[in-house]
Amino acid sequence: MSGEKTTKEILEEKAVRGEYIPLYDPEALKKIDKEFSRWKNTVVREQDRENWEVTPHTILGSELPRELLYTPLNNPDFDYIGDLGFSGEEPYTRGIHPNMYRGRTFTMRQIFGAGSPEYINKRMKMLLEHGATGTNWALDLSTVQMFDSDEPEALGQVATVGVPIDCVEDMEVICKDIDITKVSASIITHYPRNTAIIFPMYLVMAERRGIPWDQLPGSSQNDFIMENLVRSACEYIPPKDDFRVQCDNIEFIRKYVPKWNYVTLNGYNLREWGTSGVTEMAVAVANAIEILKEMTRRGYDVDWVAERLAFFWAPANDFFEEVARIRAVRRLWYKIMKYRFGTKNPRSMWMRCHVQTSGVSLTREEPMSNVVRAAYHALAAVLGGVQSLHVDSYDEAYSVPSEEASILSLRTQQIIEAETQVTQVVDPLGGSFYVEALTNDMEERILNEIDEIERMGGIVEVVASGWLHNKITRYMQREQKMIADGDIKVVGRNYFRAPDLKMPDVWVHEYDERIGKEMRDKLARIRQRRDNEKANNTLNALKQACKHGDNVMAACLECARADVTEGEMRRAFVEAFGLWKSPIYV
Amino acid sequence: MVSQEKKIKVVLAQFPLETHNRGIITVAGMLRDAGMEVVLMGNARAEQIIKVAVQEFADVVGISSYCGGELALGDELLTMAEREGIRDHTVFILGGIFPPKDAPKLKEIGFSATFPPSATREEITSSIKSAIAARSLG
Structure with missing residues (x-):
């Protein structure tokens, strides 16, 4: 104290x-x-x-x-x-x-269901037509945990509980034909690191559509409590570093995206x-x-x-x-x-x-x-x-x-x-x-x-x-x-409790294996198409920013511009900060 | 009451990306209170879970899953268990949120019992005990 x-x-x-x-x-x-x-x-x-x-x-x-x-x-x-x-x-x-x-x-901000970027785009439009006044994006498990859809850990979980986002192209599909200057987007990125990775993809999508950042309304979660306390996962960074990333994100967004809640x-x-x-x-x-x-x-x-x-x-x-x-x-x-x-x-x-x-x-x-x-x-x-x-x-x-x-x-x-x-x-x-x-x-x-x-x-x-x-x-x-x-x-x-209680027949979300395959194919295509030397350079710059205290979101923005994927950025963070194991009590 | 019986040993884990752990912590507490020995691994890959089950001579391996992937990852886990030679004498169970129609498929894969979010301590512990009894007889 x-x-x-x-x-x-x-x-x-x-x-x-x-x-x-x-x-x-x-x-x-x-x-x-x-x-x-x-x-x-x-x-x-x-x-x-x-x-x-x-x-x-x-x-x-x-x-x-x-x-x-x-x-x-x-x-x-x-x-x-x-x-x-x-x-x-x-x-x-x-x-x-x-x-x-x-x-x-x-x-009235309802979270959307789960599915491919194309499906989520349609579903967002459906809810907006029914009078929803903002959008609220649930990300799929691998996206929340910052893994690419083609990593082995993501097996069977692509698009099961939200939308998968691996790179800028997915952002472009999700927001297609939606007026992102009018409809405010709440992107449930959970963690600071995830915010640092995903939000710049949104910015690059806007940039490619010719929309200035200062016209974008919305919010990102960006809370280290989510990563280091509430959630569990296999690759977390230490709380003090995560807290710093949280503040880097706030600093960057406040400066460059003034209508966004950081x-x-x-x-x-x-x-x-x-x-x-x-x-x-x-x-x-x-x-x-x-x-x-x-x-x-x-x-x-x-x-x-x-x-x-x-x-x-x-x-x-x-x-x-x-x-x-x-x-x-x-x-x-x-x-x-x-x-x-x-x-x-x-x-x-x-x-x-x-x-x-x-x-x-x-x-x-x-x-x-x-x-x-x-x-x-x-x-x-x-x-x-x-x-x-x-x-x-x-x-x-x-x-x-x-x-x-x-x-x-x-x-x-x-x-x-x-x-x-x-x-x-x-x-x-x-x-x-x-x-x-x-x-x-x-x-x-x-x-x-x-x-x-x-x-x-x-x-x-x-x-x-x-x-x-x-x-x-x-x-x-x-x-x-x-x-x-x-x-x-x-x-x-x-x-x-009803003595003869029966579980009703409730519709459940069907897992569609094709989405996983489409996402894997897309990643392969992007890794082939992009300038990989440039992608690697931006990733190295991200690691340096982590180590030297420079703003990490600024570094992630360059990664997004170079079509670097979410999982690649996650690994850069882990290499720079090391892993932290969340304590578990029983 | 002094029991001469060996304590049932349970390894509890979640697949690598699972974010929800209230269920696994709660079940760990229930099983411990029911007199079982619990090894709570948290998030782990299939091979890590099986490795720990082998090292610990676990009677039971319990998986908590909320976000899908239970069929693909469950299958990988049981295949790994087969390879390490523990499949036949270990009880595999799975709980959490999964489509009800996946329950029979999970049984086919090799899970002795599956539990939805409303499962009680009695349901879980008695399923474990009867599955262990069935294994010893088989």
Whole structure:
């Protein structure tokens, strides 16, 4: 820690209420307290009084105890202006924009299915015709893990869970006839290294179409937590190097592709891996803090980086907790930016986020029930004021979603947007005694977990040491036991399970072996056609950039221009940084 | 309860590119709690998995797969097991997300049992025990 103050210490020192005006009149509170005691002791049944606090057990829950009834007494020094304010103004608890969804509805961003670049191009156009307002690319397994489609490890997995991208030519096919200056693309590159490899292919595709980079809207994931913590794979580089690549990518994209979001601070996959909504947010925010510290060390203005940071959350079952924690982290992020980093730029204080409804909360049993679950998850997210949404499909415990299932997910969003009218009023749950108390609790818990991480040396250190791996493994093991023992109720699985339960006939994605062959043929053709000496030179330059601290994305761009493939670039990174084995706990 | 029985030894692994490991960690915990000895390899190639199974005298090799490729890579694994002479006295199982219609094909390849995401501890442990019993009889 080198004597540096933690974020919590800084906030305790600086984020003190200025002009504090309590909303509740002390006389009124006194009266409420008196009446509350009377009511609780005389009207409430004894057994309810004894079990006044109940701890909810849910999949991915935080187990924060809940009272039977919430009143002003749960938040007696509530200061409306200080704690809530108005939407679009500090402290942004109620939303980052004054008019929220009246101004612009949440982006309906559904992930596409899997298939060849040609198929994905068609499917993207189909979803856009059905009213999707952005694209969201799932990459196939070998592409995520940075292997070429013709490497032996990719056997049988090309295009099974996403689209394969080996080189610029694949990008050209995927984006054919799509106006990439209008349709924003979210490219789920997962890792920093993968972002450094894949995103330049997108840029070179735009370049070859004559489209200037400054007209490209979209986002890339670029999160070292994904590589070094959440995911497993055979070829990872050490966390400190991966963190550096993450920051190199941010630096490059910020400079040259100004409308592109260069990092999606990913809570989602971490939570889905198996942790609470509190840890999910603490880890992502701790990474954001570390990024801002590193970028200021590199000499950049904090706002230059912060104003385009975006988060990614996983709303799950505990409805009000989900709403509250989105509000909570929005207020916390504002405080961190204002008091820890001293920003005056409102955009830097905005906790902008995309959410995807929880997949782990869905069941294989009676899969149509998942439509209902996902709708509640999505509603919580919208009531929490998110910017962008993906609704999981009911068939995800079987396969990559079918076309029918992904359209139903899109319809779920459209029903929320156009029929329920929940988008007409900003932060409709604001002011609820319960939601405000829960928001306060969630904010405190998130900050405490950030503090714990910082006291142990920061996010890179707790990943490198395996501390976070261990913490999350403990959580998931415990959760599994609670499901097995019925302490966590899952309808249709362990609660009201049908005695004659049969697994329905769900359409599953068919693996098409021809795609693998087409990709292999294409790679052979490209390796023959390209200038291989130039390709090798750019790869050597990439290794040098890794070793000497030059920006790696700039080096990858030259590789992409020379039609170097993804796997070739991966190997250059591994040669330069060496391999790192992720710790596994049982 | 003192058991004189030798502990069942299970090697758990994922194919090289698999990114999801919640399942394998969870199952490792379940099997350990059920009194088995677990060697958790994480991502590995078929030849590495078989090498460890041989070295460890594993009774069971369990594969966790979520992203496809289970037929091609499973076949490679069992072929490798055959070559190293452990195919007949080792139980191979596979769990995760795969098309239901692949389950019979995986059995043909040589997996004694396959498990979807909702499989319980009891289902997995009893399948392992009966498969081991069947092997010893055969």
